[in-house]
Structure formats: structure tokens, C-alpha cells
Amino acid sequence: MRQFDAIILDLDGTLIEDGGGIRPRVLSELRRISSSGVHVMVATGRSEQSASPVIDELGILNPTVIYNGAAVWCPRKRCLIEERNLEKALLDRLLKYAEQNELLPVVMCAGSKRAFSPRTDAVGYALHDMKNIEIVSPSQMRIERPIRLSLFSDRHQDSKGFADEIRSVSSSDAYYTWFPLNLLPSHEDSTLQVVDVQPSCEGKKEALRFLQEHHKIPADRCVAIGDATNDSPMVVDAGLGVAMGNAMNELKQVADRTIGPNDTDAIADLVAELWPV
Secondary structure (H helix, E strand, O other): OOOOOEEEEOOEOOOEOOOOOOOHHHHHHHHHHHHOOOEEEEEOOOOHHHHHHHHHHHOOOOOEEEHHHOEEEEOOOOEEEEEOOOOHHHHHHHHHHHHHOOOEEEEEEOOEEEEOOOOOHHHHHHHOOOOOEEEOOHHHHOOOOOOEEEEEEOOOOOHHHHHHHHHHHHOOOEEEEEEEHHHOHHHOOOOOEEEEEEEOOOHHHHHHHHHHHHHOOOHHHEEEEEOOHHHHHHHHHOOEEEEOOOOOHHHHHHOOEEOOOOOOOHHHHHHHHHOOO
16 A cells, blocks of 8 residues: 655756756656556646646646645646735735835736836846746736735845845735745846745645645645745645755755755656655
């Protein structure tokens, strides 16, 4: 009898190689266990537009937790099946703060991303790999049903301090994640810090809640794998929490075990160990 019935995977720095794409053996092993009845799920900070090419490559079209837990996207129907939204008062307060402090804000909702015109080329480069982003006026940033506000700063030295500042301004219930932009391979030379503000939720732990509610799979029968602090909620609460070898130290400290980095077959080796042929 198998010990685990589901595996939850982050994308960037975990399932995806630094050069992009999924390693062939990792892909093969995940498809193998999926066909045998193990539930394979992705939980990512990406939007549905950004996540969809990777899900299509994976070829396992299960609902995907996106926006760090603020929404769930169905890759079969190409629509959101769960969605939380930021309070309009909070969005307005933080957009005003962004204008006053020369931060670059990006507002996201289902199918749409909007940003101010960047002040500098360095700040503007933060947007270069965002799909279908529109540069709009400040008034057009106040969209209906906002799911996330991302704030980019070139004047903060660390993302945690930036997040603490945004928290003090927001004075509202929300879910915050933060990271240096150079954590992403496509921005390895960037000095920008990023804070994502999402509606109140349990972060990527929402993947565990979804599996329990819709598939009767309890958290202790799930494996969760990630590389960054925004993966901590699911890694800590899963039956087996796994950090990649390239993971942030904060995640390694709370994970049950650490495997090899994302540019190796470490995930394939783990899958073969936990669900042998």
C-alpha cells in the first residue's frame, strides 16, 4: 500500500529547469504516477496566463493553485474555478502609495495584467516576461475583481523589509509574499525587490485544502515540493515537505528533507523512490 496519494509541485526553481521547461525524466515519472492514480497538482505564484504553458507541457490537466493560493485554475476548461479578490479600499490605498513612492505596481485579475509606465529601463525590464501586460493610466489600474497587486522597488535593499513597509501601509487583512527578483533565472542581474499582495488566504496550503475537499486526500498523504519561502505553507503542512537543493535556506529549515537542485533529475528520483514501479 502506498504511503502518499498526491504530490504538489511549485513551478519556478522546482519543476522548471533554470533554462526553462521540464526535464524529460521528471516529466515521464510524473505522468507515470498520474496514470496509476496519484494526484499530481501544481501550486504556483504565477498567473493562469503564465502557468498554462507549463501545465500544457506537463500534460496533466488537474486544477492548479495560482496566485500563491488566491485562485484555482482549471486547465481543461481554461477558467478560474475559485477566486478571491482584494478589497477595493486596499487596492486604492496601495496604488496611491506606489505613486507617491515611485514604486512600480502591477494589478492582476483573471485574464488581465496592468501596470504604470515604468520610470526607468531597469524597472521596466521587470515586466519583460509578463504575458499580455498593458501599460495604462493610474485610473485604469482600479480594475474590478483584482486578485493580486505586485509592487516592484529599486530603493529597498531586501524584500522582507519592503514587505514590512507595505504591511504597515495597508492596515488590512491580506496575504503577502516577497522575494528578490533575481531569484528568477530570467532576472538574475536585477536589484529589484518584489512584494505580492493577495487576498487573505492560506497561501499554497490552499492546495492541501483543495485536495481534501475535492478528492478526500488528507494533508498527511500529500508530498509538497518547493524552493522558496512562499512554498512554506504547503511544505510545512504536507505529510512530506521537500525542499529543492537550490531552495532558500528558510525553506530548507522547515522541510522534512532536501533533494537535489531543479536542474537535475532529483524530482524524478524522489518520485521513483516514493512510488516505485
